Amino acid sequence: MADTLPGTLGLLLRAAKERLAASGVDSPELDARLIVEHFTGTDRAHAISMPNRAVGQAVVAAVDAALKRRRAGEPVHRILGFREFYGLRLALSAETLEPRPDTEILVDALLPFMRETAAQQGICRVLDLGTGAGAIALAILAEVENAIAVGSDISDDALATAARNAEQLGLASRFTAIKSDWFAEISGSYHAIAANPPYIPTQELESLQAEVRNFDPARALDGGPDGLDPYRIIARDARKHLEQAGRVAVESGHKQRRDVTELFLENGYKLLEARRDLSGNDRVLVFRLLADA
Numbered sequence: 001m002a003d004t005l006p007g008t009l010g011l012l013l014r015a016a017k018e019r020l021a022a023s024g025v026d027s028p029e030l031d032a033r034l035i036v037e038h039f040t041g042t043d044r045a046h047a048i049s050m051p052n053r054a055v056g057q058a059v060v061a062a063v064d065a066a067l068k069r070r071r072a073g074e075p076v077h078r079i080l081g082f083r084e085f086y087g088l089r090l091a092l093s094a095e096t097l098e099p100r101p102d103t104e105i106l107v108d109a110l111l112p113f114m115r116e117t118a119a120q121q122g123i124c125r126v127l128d129l130g131t132g133a134g135a136i137a138l139a140i141l142a143e144v145e146n147a148i149a150v151g152s153d154i155s156d157d158a159l160a161t162a163a164r165n166a167e168q169l170g171l172a173s174r175f176t177a178i179k180s181d182w183f184a185e186i187s188g189s190y191h192a193i194a195a196n197p198p199y200i201p202t203q204e205l206e207s208l209q210a211e212v213r214n215f216d217p218a219r220a221l222d223g224g225p226d227g228l229d230p231y232r233i234i235a236r237d238a239r240k241h242l243e244q245a246g247r248v249a250v251e252s253g254h255k256q257r258r259d260v261t262e263l264f265l266e267n268g269y270k271l272l273e274a275r276r277d278l279s280g281n282d283r284v285l286v287f288r289l290l291a292d293a
Helices: 009-022 028-040 044-049 057-071 076-080 101-121 135-143 156-168 202-207 210-215 229-241 257-266
Strands: 082-085 088-091 124-129 147-153 175-179 190-195 242-251 269-276 282-289
Touching: 009 028, 009 044, 009 057, 028 044, 028 057, 028 076, 057 076, 076 082, 088 135, 088 156, 101 124, 101 135, 101 190, 101 242, 101 269, 101 282, 124 135, 135 147, 135 156, 135 175, 135 190, 147 156, 156 175, 190 229, 229 242, 229 257, 257 269, 257 282
Parallel strands: 124 147, 124 190, 147 175, 190 242
Antiparallel strands: 082 088, 242 282, 269 282
């Protein structure tokens, strides 16, 4: 294969796929399509109906640079600068996790309660701890018209990204970004508290896939010696900001269901629901405070 990428859409797509496949990239066809479509401003319909469409050299050069980054191991959505989550296009930044489909399960678990609360009370409030790009909070706002959300994070970069996403999605009037180390700067009460916290044990960080280890922010991954430090904080302090009959929903590692559940039980909660991810692994837990806790 020639070193220079061709200048028509169909041939560019084919060459991009071949380059990624030759480098051992997972899903070379999908990644090639995402990169080419992004930089050429086309979609699959264009590739089918106009394969001979000319692509300018500046665009070819941009595709070439993106392919080099992907072949070096950088995740495709980091290269593009955004990722789809719950039908929303969310910008990413250096200090935000890349939102993944498994986290959509947490949104699914909370939505019925949020809709019911909004219908009964005319409003529902959600606190998204460690909001990152704002994925959980913004997905709920997009689905529940009367919801309002606070997204907290310790990272200024993440908070700016979440606020920008809210603005671009037309949700800024119902979203507030707050800098806080967990609950330290949080006030008020919420009908739901949600979190996809760091849950990887510190000693396991080096064994993560290179795409995660090298490109996701470490403090969004590191859950302490046993991966449970954030859950201890949430289980201990969430009650101070939880409405009566409110919900706490957390994502967890696939081997952590028992340990996380025990932490919440010890702090006066009961487990309402446990959901598995797309691979059949335990992933989302929903809790409610016991009435006499």
